[in-house]
Amino acid sequence: MSKAETAETEDEGRITNVSGPVVEAKGLDARMNDVVRVGEEGLMGEVIEIEGEVTTVQVYEETSGIAPGEPVVTTGSPLSVELGPGVLDSIYDGVQRPLDILEEEMGDFLDRGVDAPGIDLEKVWEFTPEVEEGDEIEEGDIVGTVPETESIDHKVMVPPDEGGTVADVNEGEYTVEDPVVVLEDGGEITMLQEWPVRKARPVERKQTPRTPLVTGQRILDTLFPIAKGGTAAIPGPFGSGKTVTQHQLAKWSDADIVVYVGCGERGNEMTEVIDDFPELEDPKTGKPLMSRTSLIANTSNMPVAARESCIYTGITLAEYYRDMGYDVALMADSTSRWAEAMREISSRLEEMPGEEGYPAYLAAALAEFYERGGRVETLGGRDGSISVIGAVSPPGGDFSEPVTQNTLRIVKTFWALDADLAERRHFPAINWNDSYSLYKSQLDDFFADEVDDDWAETRQWAVGVLDEEDELQEVVQLVGKDALPEDQQLTLEVARYIREVFLQQDAFHDIDTYCDLNKQFEMLRLIRKFNDLAFDALDAGVPVEEIQDVDSAERLFDIPTEENWEPLVEEIDEGLDDDFNELA
Missing domain, CATH: 1.10.1140.10 (Bovine Mitochondrial F1-atpase; Atp Synthase Beta Chain; Chain D, domain 3)
Structure with missing residues (x-):
């Protein structure tokens, strides 16, 4: 079921309580993490707790004006993203609504309850098959390619848990919903996949990273390198250069694909990203940088629940391109805003608070997110990687606060930004005494072979x-x-x-x-x-x-x-x- 559709059911629930983005309903026959439509306007929400007859929903949009007694209808499926040609060169919000498309329809301010497919379902793509009639195909195998952008060939894969003997292959121009491969058992493979954002896409096995993610930033590449498939954190106080550093990594790192998640950042910073990136030239190809980039913009004035989901949306898009065999760099700016969103929702659920009011499962949530990075052997036998680089915004630059400390226990590269260096106009303001990288020893062979033995x-x-x-x-x-x-x-x-x-x-x-x-x-x-x-x-x-x-x-x-x-x-x-x- 497309996330743009709503399921009709006679057994709809009714709102009993509204507390900010958290809504309680009774009489709703739904499962955990199901997407629901809330109120007369059909606001998108997600089931986050079920206790007896009471179902708790976090709503991804502003809930002002919603009243008890209004309907809540389940779609019967979890929050998912649409995967296929068209993800690159797109700008989404935290639940994969295409902001550029919605802007064309209703201007700068979005109406509540609006939705649109994550990728264009009407656009036709030139499909070139790589399988023939009679071939046996398994999950993860590539059945054909599509020139998605000037820089990237989109590899159409067999979805997980599917496969069989090819009965027919179509070549030419098709929409993402048209079957391009038909199996003998009647199954059809299209260019469109859907995947629940909170579930990691399966891989064959994880591998040890041995190749650096070359960033072109001297202090990073030489002193504190990160591997392709590695994890890194950039903590720092206001004005120390977190966002500029992540912009540099997005522009210059030698990843094949960049997924940039602006999570709860100021609107002017995201505006700068959205304005700048389409104008930037990819130094690798000379083509527009956006041709290998997907942006997820979720600013600080957007609803808190969408901020909590945008990290998962970003990592799922990254996993999809990793499965094609690409090296993906995911920039999350910033995980502190994501953690603050979790804290707000947790408090409204009256959960037992942990340190500084963050939920007790903060460390587990951070670990689960970073664990979805890594270098892997995909289901189709290809090598792919996701390098996860998360900015952290500790209040007052206090690295002892919970988000920074829990992040440090997980990541293997730590780029500590220093307000004193920034005040002295030393940029990038990365403190060489506090920073470290645990990838240096496993990358030394690469640098010795490719650069110099010394x-x-x-x-x-x-x-x-x-x-x-x-x-x-x-x-x-x-x-x-x-x-x-x-x-x-x-x-x-x-x-x-x-x-x-x-x-x-x-x-x-x-x-x-x-x-x-x-x-x-x-x-x-x-x-x-x-x-x-x-x-x-x-x-x-x-x-x-x-x-x-x-x-x-x-x-x-x-x-x-x-x-x-x-x-x-x-x-x-x-x-x-x-x-x-x-x-x-």
């Missing part, structure tokens, strides 16, 4: 310098930099180059916004070369002031914004040798 050693050297600088800063605060021994002054100078040349990156600069892996390594290698030559010169008796004035070292600041950077790297490399030979 990748891991050079990274560890940089981390060591930054750690030493952190310790020295405590002394500097007391006695000043000039009171330090010359070798420690030199360490602070090297750390300055790491921070200001390598770790800082301008997201709004045409060149510096993205940095490939080879450029990242060469930048860090040159800083390390300066370090080695500088300490050799210091040991030979050269004053630290003269070492700090080396001209070629200052040219390191030119590399991030240089498009044709290889010749510049060679010049600086030779310049360092010449300058230190003169000092000696």
